[in-house]
Amino acid sequence: MTDLGQDAVDLCRALVRRPSVTPQDAGAQEALAARLRQAGFSVESVTFSAPGTPDVVNLFARFGEGAPHFAFAGHTDVVPPGDLARWRSDPFAAEIDGGEIIGRGVVDMKGAIAAFAAAAASFCARGPFKGSISLLITGDEEGPAINGTEKLLAWAAERGARFDHCLVGEPTNPDALGDMIKIGRRGSLNGTLTVTGRQGHVAYPQRADNPIPAAMRLAQALAAPPLDAGTALFDPSNLEIVSFDVGNPAFNVIPAQARARFNIRFNDHWTPQSLAAELQTRAARAAQGADFALAFEPCNALAFVTEPDAFVGLVAGAVERTTGRRPKLSTSGGTSDARFIRAYCPVLEFGLVGQTMHMVDERAPAAEIGALAAIYEAVLDDYFRVFAHG
Structure with missing residues (x-):
């Protein structure tokens, strides 16, 4: 495995070992923050509150200045593990069995967070570039989604952050890494x-x-x-x-x-x-x-779509170049925090294979987490080559 892949796998396991069942953070975001600070990112932790809902910790990290401004987005909170006796191993031990990391949140979506954090760190370490990379991380995606991404986006905008494009690390692939990019979502x-x-x-x-x-x-x-x-x-x-x-x-x-x-x-x-x-x-x-x-009921999940354009083609091209598969463009599935991000910039979703998310023995091959990190770094390479002009 490459150094990039190993970095992503190590960070994934560190995140899974923090039992961040919504709305608890359990140190997951601080583990991520430590890795990002090491890579030169400025990191801020922001807690939001609302009557009748639990306080939620969120993280905003940024490297660079100005445009183009590319953001990765995701959530460190996870659903409960269920019956512990049915798991092959402790769901918060992140053990590796048969080349797979087993644990609650590996797929949805600590594996993707680790992959894009490792990819961003690797890309930034290679030298100066024109523009900015940010990470928008919430602890409220699996819960009521009141004190999370929607408020974090508004908070960042009030401080002058303007995002040009965003990629969310939700598990989008039905069978194999490279199968599918979500370009929108149905409303609910x-x-x-x-x-x-x-x-x-x-x-x-x-x-x-x-x-x-x-x-x-x-x-x-x-x-x-x-x-x-x-x-x-x-x-x-x-x-x-x-x-x-x-x-x-x-x-x-x-x-x-x-x-x-x-x-x-x-x-x-x-x-x-x-x-x-x-x-x-x-x-x-x-x-x-x-x-x-x-x-x-009040509805905050509207149908939306990011029309296929240069950004969509760029991400699809990076996926195909890395995996050998041309991803299908889809709007299937449930809702995600992309529904909030779309009000600020074009947004896509691409992550791991989702077959075991929310299940007992949730798991992902360590090699695929490394491959996902390589895809994300390829996206960054292409993005700043194409959009960082003028």
Whole structure:
């Protein structure tokens, strides 16, 4: 393994050994900060707070001055490990077994953070360049995402930071390193359908109004027909009913209310407002006199896309040159902190293979973490050669 690869692997293992389950940092960001300071980065730790949410530690590091300003972004927080007895080894020991590093957060996404920190350190050590490299690191991506990247971006902007492009290290590859770059994400909207009837005895249905049949009919109306046929860069939007509840423990009581909760993953054909209006229209058509209400949760996950351009081609080229694979450009999957970054600059996502993220025995080959570091350094080489002109 190259010195760059070994540096990335060593840092990954150091980060995994900090059990930074959201919202705890457990020293993960300080371990990263120490490596970045060693490489000459200025590093600031920033804690954000909000009523009803835990305080969250975030990190901003920068090397260089002025434009072009390239940023890497990621999160050091991880999901809980689950049943420890089912793991091959301690999920926070970062042991290597069969060439793979095993541990919570290796894939999502301490491996990528270690890779881009090592790549940035290596690139900066090679000599002067025109522009800046920054790292935006939060501890609030797996949690409510209130005291993390969104506030860190605003904090950096208030201090004069202007980002030209950003690469997020989320695990984007389905099967092999080099498979896929995320150029956007679908939006996510949560809602609740409530149908109100009249409680009564099941032996006297004429004295009651059972809300369940109407709730089933309305839920079906929300989900069908399809919301759309997809767009040029997105799959069709999709509504899934995720729970159906009446809260009724008795067999001889007709309940007073029925509730269905749902989530919509939507493409750039929609906004939360236009979706809410469409679903309200569908429900009204199917109501047949039923007393219903639709309510939607606040939405901070809008559909977005970074149109294929010189930056997208540059990153894809660096991936192909390093791995021999031409990555597919995709908007699939869930949400990520890229949804906040897109308000500041064009943003892409590329990281490790995601097959074991959030699972027991989350793991990644050490060689692939080293290869990812080489890809990130190739991106930096090409980026400052192409964009650092004038």
